[in-house]
Amino acid sequence: MFLLRRAAVLPVLRSNCCRTFCSSPSLQMERKGLVLGVFEKKGEESSQRFTKAAEVFDHKVSGKLSELLKISGPSLKKGKSRVFYGVHKDFPCVAVVGLDDPAAGVCGAENWDLVKENIREAVSAGCQVLRDLELTHVEVDGCGDPQAAAEGALLGLFYYDCLKSKKKAKVTVLPHDSVEAAAWEKGVQYAEGQNLARLLMEAPANHITPSAFAKTIEERLTQYGDRVLVQKRSQAWIEEQGMGAFLSVSKGSEEPPVFLELHYKGSPDSADAPLLLVGKGITFDSGGISLKPSASMDMMRADMGGAATVCAAVVTAAALNLPLNIIGLAPLCENMPSGKATKPGDVVTAKNGKTIQVDNTDAEGRLILADALCYAHTFKPRAVVNVATLTGAMDVALGSAATGVFTNSDWLWEQLHKASVVTGDRVWRMPLFQHYTRQVTDCQLADLNNIGKYSRSGGACTAAAFLREFVTAPHWAHLDIAGVMSNKDEIPYLKKGMSGRPTRTLVEFAAALAYNK
Structure with missing residues (x-):
């Protein structure tokens, strides 16, 4: 139960889709569903071909599935x-899902792996239709990429x-047949990570206060013992x-701020320079004195x-027990009038001593990140990546297609881009010209102004230029994630609501650093 009082603390938030790997007698008695894949073979009279798991299943039922198809x-x-x-008899409901050409690979025009993305979308569709039939136990075909299948499910x-007082039944998701366990489990962890971000972002602001946010993360990390240090x-x-x-x-705000500091000590060499991740933590953004319009202000619970x-x-x-040191910093507060x-x-x-003229209190994210970035440098990091729902201008520029990336490092851009191609959660490089820097340093009263000289022009770029002054x-x-904060129907396997993007891209990026030093 969520508490309504000021110092509310969430219980450990849980996803509604359980991934328990078990075979208890009671589970075996349940009506179960199965998701199997079929590849479309363009230009052939016999236009479809089963995945390996679907082919084995069809053989077990004497070709009945292929005939029905x-x-x-x-x-x-x-x-x-x-x-x-x-x-x-074991699977009263079987969902067959359509897969594209298994040899499609990475598409340069789309900047993602077509096969992986199609598997996520197809498996998601199959699982959702079985859930709508009120099945609570679903087995999933790995479709040639168990990680992508687990993520989609x-x-x-x-x-x-x-x-809600009336909750939907949880769905237990299991790999079907001889799916590679390690790849499936990796996909499960990637998806559960993104779902944790979605839970936090979706929760109302009176339930996710700065202290409640910090407590929730602390509870999630407790199980990892000495490998993780949480400082509130x-x-x-x-x-x-x-x-x-x-x-x-x-x-x-009446809510006190919290600066959440996470230390994950995964490298066997404690002296290894850490990857530094910094996240904007405005648990509700009213705009402050520069008050936002009331329409859709409720969405600012996900700021x-x-x-x-x-x-x-x-x-x-x-x-995932990644062999890498990571420090996560999250300045948490509300922005209220x-x-x-x-x-x-x-x-x-x-x-760092720089003075800032605050001409718009609704440009607050860059202010809290400025101090967090200054603090981040004290750890002598290997790289610094900050993530923020920073500007509406980024939504105008890219919409929900990709996260905007501003960086001073070609190497870092390449690593983030490679990670996003794998996850399908794309990034796109944006400019950091001195043209934008001049717009925030030309200030009447202080070293910097928190909005650009021409406030409606290049807003995402001037915000990035402001942050660069503290790096x-x-x-x-x-990473400006304002455009990808929520999902309507753009990403079929995310459905409507807060997206939790780009969690999987951050994890894939960290994993690549860990294993490709």
């Missing part, structure tokens, strides 16, 4: 599904009903650090999406 209509298109009943079955820094500590930019944002994805990535790295709130035109001082590391990237 033939008489059920035109060939099954990719991403679509068809359900057959009474094919096998668990991401597709996620929904948020934590606060108080307002007094923030003041001692001279984080005046961060404190200026939190001033208007901590950067912190959610960063913390979820650290949790996933620990679950009150008599104590920062006023437009006020000047504040960041941790000295040679490998730094800023």
Whole structure:
């Protein structure tokens, strides 16, 4: 149960799709569903070919499945599904899902692996249709890529009903037949990481306060013992650090700020330079004195999406036991209007001594990140990646197709891009020209202005230029995730709601650093 009082602490949030690997007698008595894949073979009269697992299953039922597929209509298109009943005594419902050419590979125009992305979409469709039939136990064909299949299944079955009195039944998802266990488990961990970020982002702001957010992450990391250190820094500590930019944002709220610091010690050499991940953690953004319009303001409960994805990535790295040191930083607070709130035109001082003229209190994310980035450099990191739902301008520029990446490092861009091709959660490089820097450094009262000189022009770029003023590391990237914060129907396996993007890309990036030093 979620508590409503000010210092509310969430219980460990749980996804509605269970992945328990068991074969108890009670489970065997349940009505079970099965998802199997079929490849479309373009230009051939016999237009479809089963996956290996589907072929074995069809042999067990004496060709009944292939016969039903033939008489059920035109060939099954990719991403679509068809359900057959009474094919096998153990599986009263079998969903056959359409897969594309298994040799398609990476598409340069789309910047993702077509095979992996199609498997996620198809398996998700099959699992969802079986859940709608009220089956609670589903086995899934690996479709040639067990990791992608597991991701599609668990991401597709996620929904948020934590606060509803009537909840949907959980769905137990298992690999079917001789699926490679390690690849399947990796996909499960990737999907559960993203689902954790979705749970945090979807929860109402009166339930995910800064302290509740920190407590939830702490509970998720407890099981990893000495490998993980969680430090929940108080307002007094923030003041001692001279984080005046961060404190200026939190001033208007009754909720005290929290600076969440996570240390994952995965490298066998404790002296290895860490990967530094920093996430914007505004648990509710009203805009402050520069108040936002009321329409869709409820969506600003997810303005901590950067912190959610960063913390979820650290949790996933620990679950995967990656041989890499990672530090996650999340400045957490609310941005609210009150008599104590920062006023437009006020000047504040960041941790590195730079003064900032705050002309728009709704450009608050860059203020809290400025201090967090200054602090990040004290760890002498291998690379710094910050993630934030920073600007509406990024949504205008790229929409939900990709995360915008601003970076001072070609090497870091290449690593992030490679990771995104694998996960299908794409990134796109944006400019960091001095043209934008001049717009934030040309300031009447202070060293910097928190909005660009031409506020409606290049807003995502001037925000990135502002952050760059607090970076000295040679490998730094800023990921603006405002456009990918939520999903309508763009990504079929995510459905409507908060997306948790780009958690899997962050994890894949970290894994590549860990294993390809």
